[in-house]
Amino acid sequence: GGTLSKLLRSGIGVHHAGMLPRYRRLVERLAQAGLLKVVAGTDTLGVGINVPIRTVLFAGLTKYDGQRTRRLRAREFHQIAGRAGRAGYDTVGYVVAQAPDHDVENARLLTKAGDDPKKLKKLVRRKPPEGFVSWGEQTFTTLIDAPDEEMRSHFRMTTAMLMEVLERPGDCFAALRHLLEENHEPRTRQLRHIKHTIALYRDLCETGIVTRLDSPAPDGKHVELSVDLPENFALTNPLSAFAVAAFELLDKESETYVLDVVSIVESILEDPRQVLFAQRRAARDEAVAEMKADGIEYEERMERLEEISWPQPLAEEIGFAYETYRRGHPWLAGSTPSPKSVLRHMRERSMTFAELISQFGLARSEGVVLRYLTDCYRALSNGLPMTAVTDEIEDLTDELGDLIRGVDSSLLDEWAELTGAQS
Missing domain, CATH: 3.40.50.300 (P-loop containing nucleotide triphosphate hydrolases)
Incomplete structure (x- = not known):
C-alpha cells in the first residue's frame, strides 16, 4: 500500500x-x-x-x-x-x-563494434536464458x-450448479435435461456431461445431501435438501461432497477438532501457489540452516531438500479417506485433495493478515492470499453440515470474516450481494 x-x-x-x-x-x-x-x-x-x-x-x-x-x-x-x-x-x-533482453544487448554490441571486422570477429553474442x-x-x-482463435464452449456441470437447479421449484429433472442438451457443446461432450451429472446426483443422494421425494411437492419439486444442512448450503468444489463425508471421521471431543475441520476444508480448495511456494522456501531455508549446523555434506543436503514441501497437516488421514471414498465414487479420479496449511497456520499462531504477508514475503500476492481466505470463509459459512458445526467453528468463521473485511471487504460484499440477488 x-x-x-x-x-x-x-x-x-x-x-x-x-x-x-x-x-x-x-x-x-x-x-x-x-x-x-x-x-x-x-x-x-x-x-x-x-x-x-x-x-x-x-x-x-x-x-x-x-x-x-x-x-x-x-x-x-x-x-x-x-x-x-x-x-x-x-x-x-x-x-x-x-x-x-538478449537481442537488445546483441544489437548494442553490434552498434558498438560498428564496421570494424576485428571487433565483429571477437564479438560474443548473448544467449537467451535456459528455457x-x-x-x-x-x-x-x-x-x-492473425485472426482470433475460434471460441470454444467451456460448459461444465459442477456440484454447486447441480444443487442450484435441484433447489428450484418445479421439475428439476426437466430443467437439467434442458440445461445439458440445449447448449453449444457437440453431442459427444453433451453425453459426457450427462453421465457426469448423473454421477454427481448419485453422490449427493448417497451422502444424504439430497433426498428424492416419493411424490412431487406442492411447488412441483421432486427432491429436497437434507434438513441437517444450514441455510444457503453450497458445495462449490468437486470434492465438497467428499469433505462432508470426511467430517464424520473427526472426533468432536478432540482438542484439535476445529483445526482438523479447517484442514479438511483447505484440502479441497484450489492451491494458492504463491503462498505454498513461500512456505516451502521458508521450510527449506530452516532445514538448510539445521543441516549445516549438523555438518551434513552439500550433496546430501540437496537430496534431503527435495523431500521438504509446504506443511500438509492430516495428509495421511485425508489421503486414506479419499481413497476409500473414491472406490464408491470413481468419477472423482480426476480430482484429488491437496492438504495445506494457510488458515490453520494463521489460527495456530493467532496471526493477522499483515503478519502472514510479512512472514512469507507475500507483499506482491496480497490479493491471492485474500481470495484464498475468502474461499475458506465461504466454505466454513456455507459448506459444513450442521452435524459438523460447533460454537468454536462459528467463532472461527466470524473472526475470519472480520479479518477479511478489515483488509478489503469488497469480495465478501460482492458475494453477499450476489447471493442476496439469487435468493
Missing part, C-alpha cells in the same frame, strides 16, 4: 491479479480519469476494464499461464493491443513490443495479422 501510494502520487499505476481488489479499483479509477501517465500491468488490465490508454507497450510476447510459459495467443494480443487509442481523444493508438520461449519482430507482425 505504501509503495503503491508513492507511485500513484508520481502518476504511475500498477495493476495485476496479486493486488488487493481495492488497490486495483483505485488504479482503474485514476486511469479512467486520466490522472495516470503510465500503468504497468498484466493482461488482466486488458479484459473487462474500460481504461483509456494512448500507447500499449508489450514488455514481452509470452506469458506464464499457470503451467508453462507460452507465446501470446492472437485473441490475448488483440485484447490488450485494442486498448491503444482513447475514444474521443486520440485518432491513432500505438502498440509497441520490446525485443527480448526461454523466444519471440521477435516476426512474432509481432504475425500476431497483428
Whole structure:
C-alpha cells in the first residue's frame, strides 16, 4: 500500500491479479480519469476494464499461464493491443513490443563494434536464458495479422450448479435435461456431461445431501435438501461432497477438532501457489540452516531438500479417506485433495493478515492470499453440515470474516450481494 501510494502520487499505476481488489479499483479509477501517465500491468488490465490508454507497450510476447510459459495467443494480443487509442481523444493508438533482453544487448554490441571486422570477429553474442520461449519482430507482425482463435464452449456441470437447479421449484429433472442438451457443446461432450451429472446426483443422494421425494411437492419439486444442512448450503468444489463425508471421521471431543475441520476444508480448495511456494522456501531455508549446523555434506543436503514441501497437516488421514471414498465414487479420479496449511497456520499462531504477508514475503500476492481466505470463509459459512458445526467453528468463521473485511471487504460484499440477488 505504501509503495503503491508513492507511485500513484508520481502518476504511475500498477495493476495485476496479486493486488488487493481495492488497490486495483483505485488504479482503474485514476486511469479512467486520466490522472495516470503510465500503468504497468498484466493482461488482466486488458479484459473487462474500460481504461483509456494512448500507447500499449508489450514488455514481452509470452506469458506464464499457470503451467508453462507460452507465446501470446492472437485473441490475448488483440485484447490488450485494442486498448491503444482513447475514444474521443486520440485518432491513432500505438502498440509497441520490446525485443527480448538478449537481442537488445546483441544489437548494442553490434552498434558498438560498428564496421570494424576485428571487433565483429571477437564479438560474443548473448544467449537467451535456459528455457526461454523466444519471440521477435516476426512474432509481432504475425500476431497483428492473425485472426482470433475460434471460441470454444467451456460448459461444465459442477456440484454447486447441480444443487442450484435441484433447489428450484418445479421439475428439476426437466430443467437439467434442458440445461445439458440445449447448449453449444457437440453431442459427444453433451453425453459426457450427462453421465457426469448423473454421477454427481448419485453422490449427493448417497451422502444424504439430497433426498428424492416419493411424490412431487406442492411447488412441483421432486427432491429436497437434507434438513441437517444450514441455510444457503453450497458445495462449490468437486470434492465438497467428499469433505462432508470426511467430517464424520473427526472426533468432536478432540482438542484439535476445529483445526482438523479447517484442514479438511483447505484440502479441497484450489492451491494458492504463491503462498505454498513461500512456505516451502521458508521450510527449506530452516532445514538448510539445521543441516549445516549438523555438518551434513552439500550433496546430501540437496537430496534431503527435495523431500521438504509446504506443511500438509492430516495428509495421511485425508489421503486414506479419499481413497476409500473414491472406490464408491470413481468419477472423482480426476480430482484429488491437496492438504495445506494457510488458515490453520494463521489460527495456530493467532496471526493477522499483515503478519502472514510479512512472514512469507507475500507483499506482491496480497490479493491471492485474500481470495484464498475468502474461499475458506465461504466454505466454513456455507459448506459444513450442521452435524459438523460447533460454537468454536462459528467463532472461527466470524473472526475470519472480520479479518477479511478489515483488509478489503469488497469480495465478501460482492458475494453477499450476489447471493442476496439469487435468493
